[in-house]
Amino acid sequence: MQAAVDDSVSALVALQHAPAGALVPVDGDAATHDRVQAAFEAMAPNTRRAYGSALRTWGQWAAAQQVSGLCPSPAALRRYLLERASEGAGVSSLTVFVSALRKLQALAVVEPTARDQLVVDTMSGLARQAAAPRQVSALTVGALAAIYETACFPRVGRGGVLEGAETALRRGLVDIALCWVMSDAGLRRSEAAALTWDDIARWDNGSGRLTVRRSKTDAGPRTVYLTPIAMAHLEAIRPQDADGSESVFGLSVASISRRVKAAARTAGLGAGYSGHSGRVGMARRMARAGAPTHEIMAQGRWKSAGMVADYTRNENAERAAKWLG
Structure with a gap:
């Protein structure tokens, strides 16, 4: 059973932007529908907005790279995380994205590639690099x-x-x-x-x-x-x-x-x-x-x-x- 989402940016963002209490269309039985609805009712508005923003950026990248937006390979996720980090995205922003995709995959009942060890290790490495002391540039x-x-x-x-x-x-x-x-x-x-x-x-x-x-x-x-x-x-x-x-x-x-x-x-x-x-x-x-x-x-x-x-x-x-x- 799978939520009514595809690999398009609009579908990914719309799912996370759904207001609390609104009907989120899903394929499958009533139990699946209830699970998705309950998840969105429990999600704070700020969380929905943060997830939506993170997934919008991801969806654009996934479409350009022609990879699945909903169930990408761990290697594709690693490439995305490293590219975003090189562009200046902070670890906190990337953590929000990973959490959003994990939530999306859980609701859609697809392979949880965002929980793969490669993704976990990539995030750990980025966090360690961010924590390393950086010397201030010098007025030489x-x-x-x-x-x-x-x-x-x-x-x-x-x-x-x-x-x-x-x-x-x-x-x-x-x-x-x-x-x-x-x-x-x-x-x-x-x-x-x-x-x-x-x-x-x-x-x-x-x-x-x-x-x-x-x-x-x-x-x-x-x-x-x-x-x-x-x-x-x-x-x-x-x-x-x-x-x-x-x-x-x-x-x-x-x-x-x-x-x-x-x-x-x-x-x-x-x-x-x-x-x-x-x-x-x-x-x-x-x-x-x-x-x-x-x-x-x-x-x-x-x-x-x-x-x-x-x-x-x-x-x-x-x-x-x-x-x-």
Whole structure:
């Protein structure tokens, strides 16, 4: 006995979109009809909508691939899951799809291919990959140079309006200074948001010293180094009559993350950039220059060498080239 569904997208979606209490046509005896009806009455509206969306996407893929939408082979399901994951679908979304197809197969009384061990193992592998720690993309010198070249281009704002040239210039100069200072000083986004002009001192050689007064790990203030180029970018945004207690960037913690992401995206750097990218970038820049771990720890205010080792694992591995040729 089989529910009145076929391999078409419309049939798959309609079955899951059926409202609670509505008649869901099925072939077979009254017992089959009652089972299907009871299943849909017990299903929450949000669940029906989520299942319908997942099955719609699946049905389109199945039709394009000319595979059964209702009873596909486990190998076809694995291909679909891997393809969706490569396109950015999360494990939670894929889990909803698998659950929806399992429900559909159970109601239609067909071979439960969605419960095959190959499908189970594929989902387990995707979940393990998703759980693996992913390192934040780093604001290295190359990334900073790309941001410098593109930051002042007019962008479409959150309200959908394109910036004027002057607005884009002001915003872009702040973005450039923000990214350089965060990368030089290894600032957390909260530390960057709390930074005031009194916290920055210029030295005769053009470099600077930045005092971190609010820190996640330090009870007292810590002073770190700023390169001459970072100081030059700060001078470009400093008002002539700036009050020492005035915020340097004038941004909230959340805004800093958005600005770093947007600057990286405009520069064509791809995904993975965040308010933490400066800390990773500082560690990598110093490691590539040959700085010892304790010096990187001092600039980043780390109390443990573990984080430095994690952030600079690729740079540390490259050191073997000196000996391996």
